[in-house]
Amino acid sequence: HQGHFSWEKYLKETGSQPAPPHCFRQSCSPPSNDYKIGMKLEAQDPRNTTSTCIASVVGLTGARLRLRLDGSDNKNDFWRLVDSSEIQPIGTCEKNGGMLQPPLGFRLNASSWPMFLLKTLNGAEMAPAKIFHKEPPSPPQNHFEIGMKLEAVDRKNPHFICPATIGEVRGSEILVTFDGWRGAFDYWCRYDSRDIFPVGWCSLTGDNLQPPGTKVAIPKSPLPAAGIATSMMRGPKNLLPAVPGGKRGKPGRKKGQLSKALIHQ
Ligand code: MLZ
Numbered sequence: 001h002q003g004h005f006s007w008e009k010y011l012k013e014t015g016s017q018p019a020p021p022h023c024f025r026q027s028c029s030p031p032s033n034d035y036k037i038g039m040k041l042e043a044q045d046p047r048n049t050t051s052t053c054i055a056s057v058v059g060l061t062g063a064r065l066r067l068r069l070d071g072s073d074n075k076n077d078f079w080r081l082v083d084s085s086e087i088q089p090i091g092t093c094e095k096n097g098g099m100l101q102p103p104l105g106f107r108l109n110a111s112s113w114p115m116f117l118l119k120t121l122n123g124a125e126m127a128p129a130k131i132f133h134k135e136p137p138s139p140p141q142n143h144f145e146i147g148m149k150l151e152a153v154d155r156k157n158p159h160f161i162c163p164a165t166i167g168e169v170r171g172s173e174i175l176v177t178f179d180g181w182r183g184a185f186d187y188w189c190r191y192d193s194r195d196i197f198p199v200g201w202c203s204l205t206g207d208n209l210q211p212p213g214t215k216v217a218i219p220k221s222p223l224p225a226a227g228i229a230t231s232m233m234r235g236p237k238n239l240l241p242a243v244p245g246g247k248r249g250k251p252g253r254k255k256g257q258l259s260k261a262l263i264h265q
Contacts (some may be wrong), residue, residue, distance in 0.1 A: 006201050010163065011149065019148035019166065022139060025192040030063045031083045031133040039127040042093050043067055044086040046078045051101035052093040054120055055137040062207025068152035070120045076148045079158050083133035083193055090126045099124045100263035142191035144174045151202055151209060153195035154185050161202055162210040180213030
């Protein structure tokens with residue numbers, strides 16, 4: 001569900017342009033997601049990328065899968081596009097002469113891995129090869145420009161895809177800035193990252209696009225209530241900078257801690 005956020009309205013309000021689809025390493029029509037919860041597949045271990053592991057689909061969102069490595073805990077789930085090159089049908093690793101590995105942080109003794117593998121695959125529903133999609137090719141060069149709008153995975157909260165703006169371009173790197181979050185979630189990535197999508201992607205895939213944040217100008221005074229009052233006095237649009245320098249907060253609280261806490265709420 002997309003809340004009440006409308007790109008059309010937002011682009012008008014902000015007088016901005018979406019990054020054209022040819023900028024992205026995404027297929028122009030999003031791939032279908034024919035996976036089911038519980039299906040197993042092979043995935044690269046995100047914490048140890050030389051390992052191929054068994055993963056189970058524990059969630060589906062738009063063109064993405066929420067994956068959990070078998071033998072891992074439930075605190076390290078990760079999300080992959082159905083056309084990611086980091087997932088493949090069970091059997092691929094062996095076919096290529098590789099060996100399936102236990103995930104980093106395997107919850108049992110390493111010596112029990114062979115038996116664990118046998119048991120986890122026994123009677124498992126394996127994702128059929130036909131529902132995997134080929135990864136789209138990378139655009140030949142970086143076509144992004146500062147100010148262009150996009151949808152991007154929040155890497156600190158990777159289940160979220162959020163409205164974002166290109167903040168800087170340097171060679172093949174781009175700065176993805178999240179609208180309304182004052183830099184707290186921004187990151188640099190390559191222009192052909194799989195974590196960024198053209199405007200409208202989520203509405204095509206049925207993924208959930210978060211609305212922009214509202215932290216355009218965070219009150220920097222020690223008490224939230226006082227902060228709201230002072231930010232209101234600073235002007236209707238909260239566009240003036242916070243009081244520069246000086247002591248903020250009670251003694252004992254580190255400078256910047258409160259505003260950080262507010263940003264991350
Ligand atoms: N910290 C918030 C999520 C903020 C998401 C911001 N995305 C750019 C929370 O945990 O609810």
